[in-house]
Amino acid sequence: MNLPVTNKQGGPPGKSGKWGKHVIEEARGRAFVYFCVLLMVVTIFSIVFFIASRGLTPFISQGVSVKDMLFGLKWKPEGNPPLFGALPFLFGSFVTSVLAALIAAPLGFCASIFMTEIMPKFGRTALQPAIELLAGIPSVVYGFVGLSVVVPFLRDVFPGQGIGILAGAIVLSVMILPTVTTIGTDALRSLPSGLKEGSYALGATRWQTIYRLILPTALPSLLTGVVLGIARAFGEALAVQMVIGNAPHIPRSLFESATTLTSIITLEMGNTTSGSLHNNALWSLALILLLMTFLFVFVVRMLERRVKR
CATH class of the missing domain: 1.10.3720.10 (MetI-like)
Structure with missing residues (x-):
């Protein structure tokens, strides 16, 4: 049984350059998508952390009561x-x-x-x-x-x-x-x-x-x-x-x-x-x-x- 001849990269003979180019483009695309997702996650957590750190300060160190703020009328x-x-x-x-x-x-x-x-x-x-x-x-x-x-x-x-x-x-x-x-x-x-x-x-x-x-x-x-x-x-x-x-x-x-x-x-x-x-x-x-x-x-x-x- 005759098997198809392949090169060292696993692709057809004579096409190793094209296959290598496709692999590089795929790696670049995957890296760009992961970077965007990571940037979005970091941005969201940074916003939440900043607002929480400033918003909790009156209750932690400045003596404001959570009950007074949520149910106070003045x-x-x-x-x-x-x-x-x-x-x-x-x-x-x-x-x-x-x-x-x-x-x-x-x-x-x-x-x-x-x-x-x-x-x-x-x-x-x-x-x-x-x-x-x-x-x-x-x-x-x-x-x-x-x-x-x-x-x-x-x-x-x-x-x-x-x-x-x-x-x-x-x-x-x-x-x-x-x-x-x-x-x-x-x-x-x-x-x-x-x-x-x-x-x-x-x-x-x-x-x-x-x-x-x-x-x-x-x-x-x-x-x-x-x-x-x-x-x-x-x-x-x-x-x-x-x-x-x-x-x-x-x-x-x-x-x-x-x-x-x-x-x-x-x-x-x-x-x-x-x-x-x-x-x-x-x-x-x-x-x-x-x-x-x-x-x-x-x-x-x-x-x-x-x-x-």
Whole structure:
């Protein structure tokens, strides 16, 4: 039995140079990918370590109580004694983010259903570019539009000055609408076509198929889009800061002024000295914001596991 002749490198005769070149290119590509991954991991851990080291300093060496910060109602860092109650900021962030999700979720789900089930071709042609355009608008533009349009409307229709929780929630709902819609559209398009065909074969109408089969099946993926939208709304600063009023207290209605974690950090960080108690307390708020982001990521991962099951 005649065996093919090979060279010392294991390739066909006369092609050792080409094979060696391929091996070198593969090694370079692998090394570049590993370097990028390592750089990304080091960057993430460096950011987490820096924020944690600065944010934990008030609790470890400067005598601030975790309980007082999480459940305190008064924020007076320059007072005597200084008070660092962050509950109004946590309340404002949670309420505006959840209200924004409650407004954006039905609109995003309906837009996703329209683009995938009702008029797919026209929907993709008309709605998809508009949604992508919303995602590219800077947050300061959203804040300016909210201050010029939403706030006067609320002032004329509802009691109060128009600035408050509801104005911030409306602005945030428009900002997170592209996230909810895009993820919902991808989730609906990824469903097996046999689901709809089987439903139609059993005599179900289009709307029965949508709300009894398609929506329950894609619900975990749709909720993933909602959670990611809440995560973005929770971390938004400038747009909310322009319309929420920035009052450090817990509001009694949706039409009263409030503030958020991101707003108080951006407003006061530039007026503090690095290493001071006030500055480190603001880093503690940033640490709370980072931990909430990790919580949202964990919820998204749990929903993804439910989808795979």
